[in-house]
Amino acid sequence: MEKEQGMTDYYGGCDIGSATGKAVILDATGAIVASVIIDREIDPQETAILSLDKACAEVDGLDGCASLTYMIGTGYGRNEVPGANENVSEITCHATGAHHCNNGIRTIIDIGGQDVKAISVNDDGTVREFAMNDKCAAGTGRFFEAMARTFKMSLEEFSELSLRARKPIPVTAQCSVFAETEVISLLAKKHAPEEVAAGIQVAVAKRVFSLTRRVGLQPLATLTGGCAKNAGLVKALEKLLREKIVPLSINPQLMGALGAAIIARRKGSNSKKVRPERHYVKLISSE
Amino acid sequence: MKVSVNERGMVSRISDSAMRATYQAGNWMKLGLFGIRNGPVATLADLKKYPWMRNIFQSGKLLHTMTGTRTGPYAKANAIVISDIVTSILDMIRDMKKNPDTLVLHEDLVPPEILYGMGLTPWMTEFLGLALPLVNNTSMEPYIDAAENDGIPPDICSLVKSTIGLVLRNELPKPRAIVSSNMPCDGGMSSYTLIEKQLGVPIFRLDIPFDFYNERAITYFVGELKRMIAWLEETTPGRMDWDRMREVCEERNRFVELEVELWDLVRQKPAPMAGEPIYLSHLIYGICNPGRQRGTRMMERVIECAKELQKKGAGAIPNEKYRVVLWNPPTVVFPDLFVWAEQAYGVSMVMDMLTYNRHPFIDTSSPDSMLRGMAQVIMQGPMARHTRGPAENFFGDLFNLYEQFDLDMIWMAGHIGCKNTQALNGMLREKCRERNIPLLIIDYDLSDTRVVSPDDIRRQIEQFMETVMKAERLDGKGAGND
Numbered sequence: 001m002e003k004e005q006g007m008t009d010y011y012g013g014c015d016i017g018s019a020t021g022k023a024v025i026l027d028a029t030g031a032i033v034a035s036v037i038i039d040r041e042i043d044p045q046e047t048a049i050l051s052l053d054k055a056c057a058e059v060d061g062l063d064g065c066a067s068l069t070y071m072i073g074t075g076y077g078r079n080e081v082p083g084a085n086e087n088v089s090e091i092t093c094h095a096t097g098a099h100h101c102n103n104g105i106r107t108i109i110d111i112g113g114q115d116v117k118a119i120s121v122n123d124d125g126t127v128r129e130f131a132m133n134d135k136c137a138a139g140t141g142r143f144f145e146a147m148a149r150t151f152k153m154s155l156e157e158f159s160e161l162s163l164r165a166r167k168p169i170p171v172t173a174q175c176s177v178f179a180e181t182e183v184i185s186l187l188a189k190k191h192a193p194e195e196v197a198a199g200i201q202v203a204v205a206k207r208v209f210s211l212t213r214r215v216g217l218q219p220l221a222t223l224t225g226g227c228a229k230n231a232g233l234v235k236a237l238e239k240l241l242r243e244k245i246v247p248l249s250i251n252p253q254l255m256g257a258l259g260a261a262i263i264a265r266r267k268g269s270n271s272k273k274v275r276p277e278r279h280y281v282k283l284i285s286s287e
Numbered sequence: 288m289k290v291s292v293n294e295r296g297m298v299s300r301i302s303d304s305a306m307r308a309t310y311q312a313g314n315w316m317k318l319g320l321f322g323i324r325n326g327p328v329a330t331l332a333d334l335k336k337y338p339w340m341r342n343i344f345q346s347g348k349l350l351h352t353m354t355g356t357r358t359g360p361y362a363k364a365n366a367i368v369i370s371d372i373v374t375s376i377l378d379m380i381r382d383m384k385k386n387p388d389t390l391v392l393h394e395d396l397v398p399p400e401i402l403y404g405m406g407l408t409p410w411m412t413e414f415l416g417l418a419l420p421l422v423n424n425t426s427m428e429p430y431i432d433a434a435e436n437d438g439i440p441p442d443i444c445s446l447v448k449s450t451i452g453l454v455l456r457n458e459l460p461k462p463r464a465i466v467s468s469n470m471p472c473d474g475g476m477s478s479y480t481l482i483e484k485q486l487g488v489p490i491f492r493l494d495i496p497f498d499f500y501n502e503r504a505i506t507y508f509v510g511e512l513k514r515m516i517a518w519l520e521e522t523t524p525g526r527m528d529w530d531r532m533r534e535v536c537e538e539r540n541r542f543v544e545l546e547v548e549l550w551d552l553v554r555q556k557p558a559p560m561a562g563e564p565i566y567l568s569h570l571i572y573g574i575c576n577p578g579r580q581r582g583t584r585m586m587e588r589v590i591e592c593a594k595e596l597q598k599k600g601a602g603a604i605p606n607e608k609y610r611v612v613l614w615n616p617p618t619v620v621f622p623d624l625f626v627w628a629e630q631a632y633g634v635s636m637v638m639d640m641l642t643y644n645r646h647p648f649i650d651t652s653s654p655d656s657m658l659r660g661m662a663q664v665i666m667q668g669p670m671a672r673h674t675r676g677p678a679e680n681f682f683g684d685l686f687n688l689y690e691q692f693d694l695d696m697i698w699m700a701g702h703i704g705c706k707n708t709q710a711l712n713g714m715l716r717e718k719c720r721e722r723n724i725p726l727l728i729i730d731y732d733l734s735d736t737r738v739v740s741p742d743d744i745r746r747q748i749e750q751f752m753e754t755v756m757k758a759e760r761l762d763g764k765g766a767g768n769d
Binding site: 088127129130 | 713716717720726749750753754755757
């Protein structure tokens with residue numbers, strides 16, 4: 001679709017994860033004008049459309065996401081983002097997003113819904129090295145969801161509970177199935193819930209620690225992905241890594257989408273390429 | 288008369304198709320002749336006794352995979368190598384059937400040259416586990432299952448499990464004797480106890496010294512080889528004929544000379560040869576069937592193809608962007624890995640771990656000098672020197688060839704079942720980081736696609752190429768869209 005003269009350029013990034021869909025829209029100056037996080041739908045394409053539509057609705061003068069000058073899809077569903085000019089790996093996007101927030105960041109730990117990644121970043125925000133665990137649920141957002149369910153709590157309550165512990169009880173957590181059994185058994189034995197919860201945070205932090213060692217921990221380190229909001233995990237990680245986890249100025253769960261939007265702006269403003277509208281298939285009616 | 292670019296393209300396409308058809312027909316003819324010479328009834332009985340033989344009839348698929356999208360002399364070199372694999376396997380089966388009295392199963396680090404020198408019929412026990420996944424990447428799964436169902440721990444190397452499964456299912460020929468060694472790994476070494484018991488044949492175990500950089504080790508190992516020869520003379524009808532041994536070693540030296548010439552060629556940029564003609568040719572004639580005239584002829588023809596490309600200033604792959612070494616055993620369950628990587632990113636695989644070794648030429652002046660050379664070949668060869676330490680052997684070779692071949696990155700085939708090399712991965716990461724060498728450790732299993740599928744291997748490579756190498760896709764496909 002040809003853009004009308006005088007219209008502002010907007011750039012989109014859409015990160016389709018296993019648990020949530022995220023979208024970020026930047027204006028021509030690079031300022032964030034919209035950002036959304038939604039729970040995922042079964043169909044990743046539907047998640048992408050819902051998150052993009054919601055983000056576009058926040059921007060005055062943006063007539064739907066078909067009007068974005070350039071858009072990049074990322075995340076595990078990156079091939080399913082309708083209308084995206086291209087897709088980029090979430091590793092690159094998280095690195096770009098985090099570097100944008102703080103250009104001193106050299107190590108990123110991304111704990112998402114279904115995988116954990118450690119990313120080593122160059123001075124310019126490009127990826128130097130990465131390691132990931134996508135074979136095992138232990139240590140991912142899904143694991144925390146299961147653990148919070150065991151405590152009959154929300155994730156926020158679970159995180160707060162773990163912060164109250166004085167002496168965490170060791171939990172194996174080599175496998176999320178066994179960890180859950182172990183936790184139930186510890187709670188049944190009347191161990192203090194906060195200490196069991198803190199034990200879970202430490203167990204996950206240990207797994208993340210070994211992954212981070214693989215890429216070589218360099219300060220500054222930060223945490224991205226949904227689990228970055230888990231203060232108990234941040235505390236356990238800082239203790240194990242002996243390194244402060246630097247908080248980001250922008251919601252860390254949005255890093256993938258933000259990075260995608262930044263790359264979209266770089267590419268879009270260089271090429272002025274018109275987005276392929278034909279790829280944009282509206283799957284759901286805009287009621 | 289001027290020929291347009293389009294016409295030239297059409298002519299080369301027709302010529303490539305004709306070449307493929309010729310080799311395909313040649314392979315079918317070999318299979319047909321094998322069936323006729325063996326006799327149809329005997330062939331049917333063999334297929335029943337050795338069900339793995341059915342996979343050989345799928346070799347046409349392998350030829351298509353390796354040459355279908357490749358062109359010119361590079362495609363031809365691939366066809367030559369595939370054709371030789373078919374011949375080699377058929378010859379092995381023929382010899383095994385023809386000479387059951389002289390058949391000796393040998394472990395992959397026991398030199399078959401000595402067995403040839405003694406007039407014996409060698410059969411590398413691990414050969415099927417390495418060769419069959421190339422034509423059918425699920426071919427080893429029934430054998431792996433058989434081994435696991437019989438109590439073999441699931442987490443040991445799948446090549447070992449495949450071999451054990453073949454033995455447990457009585458699908459390996461019964462030999463006159465077995466020769467094994469204490470290399471390359473504990474899993475491999477201990478599997479021979481089971482193989483010995485299951486087959487009920489005598490076994491000789493070569494003791495290969497760990498600390499081999501000294502005269503004492505060489506003398507000791509030469510003594511071991513002499514002990515093995517004496518044992519084989521006692522146990523089998525084989526008799527050492529030093530003149531025959533010399534012929535084998537000299538032929539082996541000629542092959543090595545040609546191989547070194549090929550290495551010199553591929554050091555150029557763009558590399559006029561890459562991929563399978565480098566690593567599969569070594570696998571068949573450097574490791575499984577060394578000292579064969581046919582191997583030397585094959586290598587001459589591969590070099591001819593490389594030189595043809597070199598003359599034109601062309602690379603084996605039309606758009607060489609990256610040069611890579613594949614370290615550790617090759618990903619045989621994903622045989623078209625490099626066909627894909629060449630087209631997707633312009634990756635030229637110019638060297639691999641099994642091919643790259645110290646290659647001391649064997650001094651054929653006396654029986655002792657031959658055994659001495661043989662001892663050095665084994666002790667300082669790949670796997671032996673890499674997996675038994677010190678770790679410097681592993682890194683030294685890798686970084687040496689990284690420089691020599693002017694590589695852009697290292698792909699470590701991180702075979703999940705290989706405890707020895709898994710243990711080195713952490714150090715490898717650190718050392719590559721120090722040297723600023725991009726490193727990809729590919730999680731995969733040598734013989735079992737159920738552990739990591741080819742799609743998953745591809746995904747790992749895509750992520751690395753995109754994020755670390757910042758590579759553009761050359762085939763216009765997005766990641767995950769193959």
